Amino acid sequence: MKVLLNKPFSPCLKTLQGYLEQVNNSGWYTNFGPLHEELTAKLEEYLGVSNLLLVSNGTLAIQVAAKVLGLKNVLTTPFSFAATSSSLLWQGIDIAYSDIDAKSLNICPRALGTKIKQDATFDGIVATHVYGNPCDVEALSSISEKTDTKVIYDAAHAFGVNCSNRSVLSYGDASTLSFHATKLFHTVEGGAIIFREKADYSKAKELINFGINGSGELAEAGINAKLNEYQCAVGLTVFEKIDEILQLRSFLFSTYLNALSDFVELPSWHTQSNYNGAYMPILLKDGAEKEKVKQALISNGVQCRDYFSPSLNTVYKPEVKMPISENISKRVLCLPLHYYLTEAEVGYVCDTIKASLS
Numbered sequence: 001m002k003v004l005l006n007k008p009f010s011p012c013l014k015t016l017q018g019y020l021e022q023v024n025n026s027g028w029y030t031n032f033g034p035l036h037e038e039l040t041a042k043l044e045e046y047l048g049v050s051n052l053l054l055v056s057n058g059t060l061a062i063q064v065a066a067k068v069l070g071l072k073n074v075l076t077t078p079f080s081f082a083a084t085s086s087s088l089l090w091q092g093i094d095i096a097y098s099d100i101d102a103k104s105l106n107i108c109p110r111a112l113g114t115k116i117k118q119d120a121t122f123d124g125i126v127a128t129h130v131y132g133n134p135c136d137v138e139a140l141s142s143i144s145e146k147t148d149t150k151v152i153y154d155a156a157h158a159f160g161v162n163c164s165n166r167s168v169l170s171y172g173d174a175s176t177l178s179f180h181a182t183k184l185f186h187t188v189e190g191g192a193i194i195f196r197e198k199a200d201y202s203k204a205k206e207l208i209n210f211g212i213n214g215s216g217e218l219a220e221a222g223i224n225a226k227l228n229e230y231q232c233a234v235g236l237t238v239f240e241k242i243d244e245i246l247q248l249r250s251f252l253f254s255t256y257l258n259a260l261s262d263f264v265e266l267p268s269w270h271t272q273s274n275y276n277g278a279y280m281p282i283l284l285k286d287g288a289e290k291e292k293v294k295q296a297l298i299s300n301g302v303q304c305r306d307y308f309s310p311s312l313n314t315v316y317k318p319e320v321k322m323p324i325s326e327n328i329s330k331r332v333l334c335l336p337l338h339y340y341l342t343e344a345e346v347g348y349v350c351d352t353i354k355a356s357l358s
Contacts, residue, residue: 003345005303007338008181009245011237019233028229031209035232039187042239047160048167049194051201054227055208058156058178058191062087062126064225065174065193068204069150071124075115077107078313078325080128084154085312088126096122097313099322103268105130105281105332108324109139116147124150129168130308132157132278134270137171138164144172152176157278159185160246164272169194179235184245184278184339187235190227245339249277252337252346256280259350263357279307280337282353287330289357294333296356302349307334 023029036054044052055061066074066088074088078097088095098115101108107127116122125144127135135153144151153171155161156178161168169175179190195201206213211222238245253275257266265283269275284290290306297304309332311325335349 001345001348002301003303003336003341003349004338005305005334005336006182007340008186009184009238009241009339011234012240015240016233016237019236020230023229023233030226030228032226033229033232035229035236036227039232039235039239042236043192046239046242047169047194048162049169051195051198053193053195053201053204053208054232055191055193055225056227056231057189057225058176058180059083059087060208060223060225061176061178061191061193062152062154063091064204064207064223065152065176065195066091066093066124066126067207068195068200069124069152069173071150071152073121074124074126075112075122076126077128077130078311078322079105079107079130079308079328080154080312081156081308082312082315084126084128085316089316095316097317097320097322097325099324100130100328101136102324102328104133104136104270105267105328106133106135107140109136109143112140113143116143116149120147122147122149124152126152126154127172128154128156129158129161131267131281132159132161132276133267134158134161134163134168134273136270137168141171156183156191158276159183159278160242160274160276162274163270168273170196172196174200184249184276185235185238185242187227187231187238190231190235246276248339249337250275251277252341252343253277253280255343255346256335256337256350259347260353263354277337280335281307282333282335283328283331284333285331290331290333293353293356297335297349297352300348300352302352303336305334306332308332 151172179187208225213219311329
């Protein structure tokens with residue numbers, strides 16, 4: 001048996017063609033066209049948010065959010081995808097790392113608060129909802145309010161996640177999404193920013209259109225980060241199946257949890273949150289056991305991934321030690337999880353893991 005780690009959701013070609021014909025007939029291919037506005041409205045309603053701005057990818061989403069919020073010196077997590085850090089560094093923002101919680105794998109509020117007290121120059125926090133598991137948003141909100149520090153959540157994995165009966169995307173000053181093809185909702189490439197403040201949304205909308213304001217005047221230096229109509233067509237097509245996608249992935253995620261909870265360590269999920277089935281991480285007792293399980297899976301035709309590895313501080317700030325993140329990055333393994341995965345394949349993966357640990 002061959003089990004794929006990920007397989008992007010394929011939009012229905014018949015439905016997609018209908019949207020593409022609309023684009024061709026209108027001749028409006030980009031620059032906030034009709035499909036762009038339709039997708040924005042549908043996503044805002046579905047996700048329970050406002051001030052949602054579509055952008056061309058998730059990396060630019062972080063950069064634009066940081067630019068709008070005026071961040072210069074940021075504390076962030078070492079346990080995330082490379083773009084969480086590299087997007088800030090590319091923009092000339094100074095970054096420092098704060099270690100993660102060993103159970104949730106999200107940035108640790110206690111460590112974060114201590115660092116901000118020690119250095120009052122930090123003006124921002126960029127925290128990741130790792131694997132779609134919400135951060136301790138209440139604790140981070142408290143830190144933000146007490147220290148006048150802006151918070152951006154990298155919510156690339158958190159599409160459709162609620163926390164304490166509201167969208168997790170509604171927390172912080174901004175949340176960013178990735179709509180890359182590998183995500184559970186995608187536009188092939190793309191992303192979005194959700195701003196708390198309407199003024200920040202309006203500013204960002206100008207910045208992603210070269211800095212051109214609503215009157216058509218060049219107000220300041222901007223960038224081109226718009227999502228075009230063809231990509232919005234893909235998004236609208238995928239959106240028609242989003243309930244089914246989320247339900248199936250959440251079911252498969254729960255199936256994994258039930259089968260593996262007595263055999264491997266699993267991240268502790270936020271108790272007031274739902275599962276969206278974005279990823280399926282497991283933790284082994286050490287690097288040697290992780291490699292043993294990994295090789296057993298590969299030899300039995302199962303794709304898997306060290307995700308996230310390495311700990312980002314070892315790449316971008318090698319002189320800085322983040323012991324918890326560095327330890328977790330050596331023990332974590334992500335298992336297959338996607339719309340086309342079957343329950344039987346999940347059982348096969350779990351049986352392979354159990355056999356390798358016996």
